[in-house]
Amino acid sequence: MNTDKGTLKIGKTWIEHAEGQARLCSHIRINGREEVIWYGVNSEQEKYLIRDRSDPFVMLLLPTAMRGSLTMTSEDPMSERLHYQLQDLLMPALCSKGDRYHYVNIFTPLTNEPVSSEGAVVTGFSGGVDSLYTIFTHGKDSLLPVTHLTVFNSGVYEGRNYRRNFQRFSENCRRFADELGLKTIFVDSNVYEALPEDYISVVSYRLLSFALAIQPLASVYLLSSGYQAELFHISSERAAYNDLLTVSCAGTESLRIYLPGAETTRIGKLEAISSWDPSFRWLSSCIWTDSGKKNCGHCKKCMWDLAALYAMGRLENYSPVFDIEDYKKHLPQRIGFVLSNTVDLHCRESAAYLKQSGAYIPPLAYKCAELFRDAVDKGEKKNER
Template sequence: MLIKEPTIVRINESVRISAKIVLSELYNRRKYPQELWYEFPAEYECYITRHSNAFVTALLFLAMRHNDKVEVEGVLSVKFFNGVNKAKDIFIKWWPHWFGETEIIPQKLTTERIKNHPQEVGCCFSGGVDSFYSLYRHFGEREPDSRARVSHGLFALIGPPFSWKKPELYDRYFKKNKIELEKFGINLTSAKSNVFDFLREWDWLYGHGPATISTVLLLENFFSRFLIPSTYRKGHSFRIGTNIETDYLFSTENIEFAHDGFEASRAEKTFAISEWEATYPLLNVCLGRTDDMQNCGKCVKCMRTMIFLELKNKLNKYLMFPKTLNFSDISKWDLPTEYLRSLTEGLIEVTVQHKRDDIAECLRVALKRSRSKPIKILRYFQKMSIVIKKLVDQYRY
């Protein structure tokens, strides 16, 4: 794999930085774009780095997948180079079924520090519980270290669930979040990229790591510190694309990455942000992503969040959720996996602690129902019908 030197162009109100990617016949099994690009609002043009750290980060999984070396016609940070080599070894250890050895060969290494760096602090922002929790903890007086206070959220349209395939919908959603957060003094900025086209082989749970970090690395001349909100609590064995063990290894001499919020459970995070009015018009956790970007109120993420908000008597303040919990929906909640069933057991514990036995009882009904024989048989037939439909479609086309 060869990563050419990045180039920058203005496109209307945006600035695009891109690099040509030359792939050998090793990669012929799939069709990849010949260029990896990122776009930011034009006012960030003077802050975009010409270094190639972002492109190496984005393409690392792909090169490791093919046991290929990465030649870089550009400059890498020494700190990044040392870190990414450590991250690579960790990924190989975690996911040996995906990844083999790779060698990163830069044309030039540098330890250069940017003069007059603006020292801004950023945080990934999607409108969900994790990103709101990191904003809440590190915004304003709540963050005792003034140099670590978040000034900017970054809303990145770089792959699912924020796909660039519905640009009008997400532009509208972004603008709404930007306007509301500005009232609290938080700047929200956006980024777009085709990085997902190089990460399609992996579930987004894994691909979002290199996609997000590579996007932020291009703004290393603007952010001195950047928070990646954690999805899981410390000690959770689930290893995904962003995590406490590797995020910081992508830091350079100019930007430091921190995996944030791993000390708190989902319940603790939701309880904390329910004290902050900034979340009332915006909190969005839904898997459904309806066309008006409301929370559906029925999926696992919606239900769990609504229960936590109800325990604090705050659900009626949230404009993107149904105003009340539907107890019948909770009792009928389908829990097909062991993960969902253990999550429900945890929910029962929290509801009992808050003396809401009415909710706990509905959850117990759902749990019992999900483990019953008729439901297991029904699930089996549903699964089979999907497999048969797929086979019929293949045969037809």
């Protein structure tokens, strides 16, 4: 049921030039508040920005409209297939659970004219397990070889320096792409400032919105899955749980979207890439470490992956990106942490894999696991008081 509480208007799009970039812009009016939101690429790649079509903006603003019960309107036409999929399939599903999202109408001219595309196969590069797995499984000999790597400034880089961080990650991506002989396209934006959101709850809609902005380049976009397919469920808090549905609803007459990685687990992805030479130099598991630097080795993501690589007997291969000597020196503590944590899905996976593998687990690791569990229990009790 539509419970309209206002409007979200997407104005006619135009191209602007600034800071060496070509920017696809639109005036967005949300209940009277007005923002110009833009997607920017290097000027030489201007031809890859979509023209006279609202697809990226509709996808970007869908969660905002659904949360605020805002009827969406667009002056530019929208791809007919995308409109049907969002209006009739994705939105009713997202609104079927919880009360965060509400069904809203999208009033817009429609077009079924395909966008003329260069036919590129594009995927994001972060150096993370999910991203490396997608690139590894879509190599030159695959049925769908990746041609372009991308970094989207979609809101994941936080703080005052978010555009500088985007540039740093783009530069890192360029070096990786050069090594693999792939092309790049980097899409900058002001969405972090113009449309602040809880990123985890909107990440997939954001990334897909950026992919829709470069339809004249991409005929396929590969969204790397963070979860295996069996974990699919409707969630308004963590958008990635919806991905199997979202990707099937985000394509157009000219852009196909797939979700590689949903067919396996994080351990399955690590097993696959652990014999792939580029991963030895580029795996970036870490929550804390900056792009291009060694992983810290002791945040939870580092410890999940290191425990699994230890169990596979592949630790030494990753000495360019982890301090393996330090890991081995603190093996009981590092493994103890993984054994102690039964809350994180990926941690449970790593612990189970480690036990099944038959790899040596120092007795002290079990003692450390007990200490970690006690510390967490005490912390929780303290918080309850």
